[in-house]
Amino acid sequence: MGKTAEKIVEPKRSLRPRIKSDDVESAICERIRAAVSAGDLPPGTKLPEETIAESFATKRFFVRAAFQRLAFENLVDLQKNRGAFVAWPGVKEARDVFEARRAIERVTTEIVTRTILTYQIGVLWRQVRDQELNWNRGNRKLAISGISGFHLSLAALAHNEALTAALEQLILRTSLILGVYGTPRAFATMPEQYRLLMELIESGQSLLAARQIERCLFVLEAELDFYPPPRRDVDLKRIIETVG
Amino acid sequence: MGKTAEKIVEPKRSLRPRIKSDDVESAICERIRAAVSAGDLPPGTKLPEETIAESFATKRFFVRAAFQRLAFENLVDLQKNRGAFVAWPGVKEARDVFEARRAIERVTTEIVTRTILTYQIGVLWRQVRDQELNWNRGNRKLAISGISGFHLSLAALAHNEALTAALEQLILRTSLILGVYGTPRAFATMPEQYRLLMELIESGQSLLAARQIERCLFVLEAELDFYPPPRRDVDLKRIIETVG
DNA sequence: TCATCGCAGATTGTTAACAATCATGGAAAT
DNA sequence: ATTTCCATGATTGTTAACAATCTGCGATGA
Numbered sequence: 001m002g003k004t005a006e007k008i009v010e011p012k013r014s015l016r017p018r019i020k021s022d023d024v025e026s027a028i029c030e031r032i033r034a035a036v037s038a039g040d041l042p043p044g045t046k047l048p049e050e051t052i053a054e055s056f057a058t059k060r061f062f063v064r065a066a067f068q069r070l071a072f073e074n075l076v077d078l079q080k081n082r083g084a085f086v087a088w089p090g091v092k093e094a095r096d097v098f099e100a101r102r103a104i105e106r107v108t109t110e111i112v113t114r115t116i117l118t119y120q121i122g123v124l125w126r127q128v129r130d131q132e133l134n135w136n137r138g139n140r141k142l143a144i145s146g147i148s149g150f151h152l153s154l155a156a157l158a159h160n161e162a163l164t165a166a167l168e169q170l171i172l173r174t175s176l177i178l179g180v181y182g183t184p185r186a187f188a189t190m191p192e193q194y195r196l197l198m199e200l201i202e203s204g205q206s207l208l209a210a211r212q213i214e215r216c217l218f219v220l221e222a223e224l225d226f227y228p229p230p231r232r233d234v235d236l237k238r239i240i241e242t243v244g
Numbered sequence: 245m246g247k248t249a250e251k252i253v254e255p256k257r258s259l260r261p262r263i264k265s266d267d268v269e270s271a272i273c274e275r276i277r278a279a280v281s282a283g284d285l286p287p288g289t290k291l292p293e294e295t296i297a298e299s300f301a302t303k304r305f306f307v308r309a310a311f312q313r314l315a316f317e318n319l320v321d322l323q324k325n326r327g328a329f330v331a332w333p334g335v336k337e338a339r340d341v342f343e344a345r346r347a348i349e350r351v352t353t354e355i356v357t358r359t360i361l362t363y364q365i366g367v368l369w370r371q372v373r374d375q376e377l378n379w380n381r382g383n384r385k386l387a388i389s390g391i392s393g394f395h396l397s398l399a400a401l402a403h404n405e406a407l408t409a410a411l412e413q414l415i416l417r418t419s420l421i422l423g424v425y426g427t428p429r430a431f432a433t434m435p436e437q438y439r440l441l442m443e444l445i446e447s448g449q450s451l452l453a454a455r456q457i458e459r460c461l462f463v464l465e466a467e468l469d470f471y472p473p474p475r476r477d478v479d480l481k482r483i484i485e486t487v488g
Numbered sequence: 489t490c491a492t493c494g495c496a497g498a499t500t501g502t503t504a505a506c507a508a509t510c511a512t513g514g515a516a517a518t
Numbered sequence: 519a520t521t522t523c524c525a526t527g528a529t530t531g532t533t534a535a536c537a538a539t540c541t542g543c544g545a546t547g548a
Contacts (some may be wrong), residue, residue: 049530061502068309072316081509081530094406100406107347161337162344162417166410173406293500305532325500353525
């Protein structure tokens with residue numbers, strides 16, 4: 001039984017990351033995630049392997065690996081023999097994502113409200129106010145991706161990697177959903193909602209804060225328009241190669 | 245701008261799966277997931293590409309793709325130039341996973357309790373009783389993976405793909421956690437807990453049912469032993485090639 | 489005896505060539 | 519004018535060979 005018995009190795013976990021990082025593959029993923037988050041990559045956009053490979057001065061091999069990761073995250077639609085496309089979430093998927101976000105953020109917000117430190121409250125407040133400014137100045141894409149950043153920062157304070165990782169994916173999918181079904185008016189009453197949320201967190205009312213972040217998500221979902229107009233083409237190369 | 249402008253394609257979503265399926269890659273993933281769920285693949289086991297490739301009569305190419313998926317699900321630890329290993333969850337990760345499961349299953353259970361149909365209650369009851377039988381007959385591995393199946397069946401009735409997918413991964417990670425830190429006594433009082441859960445679901449008490457499934461998870465987590473003895477070697481080929 | 493070094497052998501990482509499939513555009517027919 | 523069909527180019531899927539790295543073992547020396 002020489003070849004078939006596999007040894008247990010000692011867990012050198014602390015030294016190496018679970019997935020190899022600091023490589024081109026991750027860079028591609030990050031770039032595409034950023035573009036999705038910013039609303040620059042509309043759902044349905046085709047992502048040709050060769051184009052992306054040239055943009056990163058690398059080979060198709062690594063682009064394919066990146067696409068697979070993004071497909072796991074439901075950001076990219078891999079179609080056999082046809083290639084990779086930015087995912088186009090359906091109505092049911094949109095509702096599922098919002099419901100899942102409420103389930104997770106409710107919990108993280110409750111935890112965070114009970115454990116947050118004073119200086120961290122300041123950081124969150126600044127994020128909220130910055131996005132309000134961005135919005136009022138007409139910089140709407142920036143404001144939207146900024147709010148995603150706020151949700152992520154908030155959740156990260158719960159110090160639970162499983163919840164944070166799941167939420168990160170859901171937030172990116174939300175960006176796609178907003179790209180398809182979002183309306184300008186969806187954000188009209190949001191600043192008020194977020195300020196209220198921050199006040200509840202600041203005063204330590206964890207249950208009310210949990211309810212309030214649910215409310216934020218409810219309000220956003222309620223303003224979606226499920227009969228959106230068709231969308232225009234996109235200059236993929238410019239988007240991918242533009243340094244943020 | 246002939247080459248750089250990418251077209252938006254119409255969403256043929258309903259026809260094709262988001263990731264190509266019915267292929268060797270998925271088969272490999274399923275097989276390894278099943279082995280992990282059954283507790284047959286202890287954390288730390290090395291998974292050589294060539295060995296798996298031979299078992300499935302395929303090439304390394306597809307095995308690597310499968311490993312990437314499993315790494316994404318935190319079931320496999322990909323180490324550069326060293327290969328793939330069954331993931332070895334740490335203590336913090338274990339606690340995070342349980343907390344995340346409570347957050348998700350609390351919600352799904354509440355939804356299910358309000359929407360479940362009569363015949364579906366029967367199916368769940370049978371699952372609970374079957375695992376109780378398995379346990380009492382000494383078929384413990386089967387009982388444990390059966391309970392995982394129960395949690396999954398229950399959550400699936402909430403009809404939320406985002407939550408179900410996230411939970412599926414968390415449940416598999418729980419199998420790994422039990423493999424490392426699990427103790428025999430962890431399941432002593434479980435049958436009683438699950439019967440109580442089913443009674444609450446049956447009587448439509450959604451809030452209490454939600455609390456009860458949290459309790460199930462609390463009880464399980466509380467009985468973990470974070471100073472486990474070292475574990476023995478494993479015959480990988482036998483496990484992978486054995487038809488369940 | 490023990491530790492260190494270095495050399496195969498084994499395993500994984502990467503590449504480029506080839507095969508398979510699809511998309512585009514034009515010719516022919518109705 | 520419209521539709522159908524086919525050829526051709528473009529894109530993706532797969533393979534096998536090669537390069538890089540690690541692991542284990544034995545030789546060497548203290």
